[in-house]
Amino acid sequence: PEERKPEDEDLDPSCACLCCWDVLVDPVTLLCQHTFCLHCLALWFDVSERDVCPQCLEEWFIYPEIDVELRDTVNGLFYSSVQRRRSQIQRDARISRSLRRLERYFQLEMKFYLYVICYTLIGLCFYMQNLLSSIDILTTDPATKWNPNDVASWLDMMGPWAEQYKEAFKQGIDYGR
Ligand SMILES: [Zn+2]
Ligand SMILES: [Zn+2]
Numbered sequence: 001p002e003e004r005k006p007e008d009e010d011l012d013p014s015c016a017c018l019c020c021w022d023v024l025v026d027p028v029t030l031l032c033q034h035t036f037c038l039h040c041l042a043l044w045f046d047v048s049e050r051d052v053c054p055q056c057l058e059e060w061f062i063y064p065e066i067d068v069e070l071r072d073t074v075n076g077l078f079y080s081s082v083q084r085r086r087s088q089i090q091r092d093a094r095i096s097r098s099l100r101r102l103e104r105y106f107q108l109e110m111k112f113y114l115y116v117i118c119y120t121l122i123g124l125c126f127y128m129q130n131l132l133s134s135i136d137i138l139t140t141d142p143a144t145k146w147n148p149n150d151v152a153s154w155l156d157m158m159g160p161w162a163e164q165y166k167e168a169f170k171q172g173i174d175y176g177r
Contacts, residue, residue: 015074018055019044023078025085027071028064032056038066039089042098051105063106130157 017024019040026038034055036044041064044054051060075082089095134157146154148169155166 012077014070015077022085023081024070024074025082025089026066027074029067029070030058030060030064032058035067035070038064039095039099042102043095045102045105046098063103 011023014035015024016022017027017037017040018034019036022037024035024037027035028038028041029035030053032053032055034053036054041054045051048054052058053060134154151169152166155162155169
C-alpha cells in the first residue's frame, strides 16, 4: 500500500504540528491542548527564551512529555514521512542543541523547586521543635520555678515585640548579682 506524504492535502489537522505544519514528530500536547513536535517547541524556546505555547502564549510549567499514543498513531499513518523527518532532525546540529538546552532548563527548574520544598520542610521542623519545647517549659514547670534563662528563652519565643522586656529583664539580672 502507498504511504501518504505530508504534502498530501488530506493531512489530518490532528496529525499536523501547529509550528511547522508538517506531520508531527515526537508530538507533545501542552496544558492548553495545543500540539507541536518536540523539536519545534525546543527551537521556539531557544529563539523566544520563554517557556510558553507558541500558539496561545500560555505557560508550560512542566517539561513537555511526548504523547506516546499520538506519536504511534501518526507513525502508523505517515510512517515514511515521519522516518524521513526524523533523520533530518537527527542530522540537524541546531535542533540537537535546542533540545539539550530545553532539557537542561527544566532540570535546573526542577532542582530549584526541590530546594524550595526541602528548605520549607526543614524550616517547618525547626518551628515545630521550638513550639514543642515551649509547651514543654510552660506545662511541666510552674512559673515560680523558672530560672532566669527560662524566662529569657520564653521572651525570645514571644517574638520581636518582647525585645524591650527581654533587655530590661537581662539588665535586672545583672544588677541583681
Ligand atoms: Zn513541528
Ligand atoms: Zn497553546
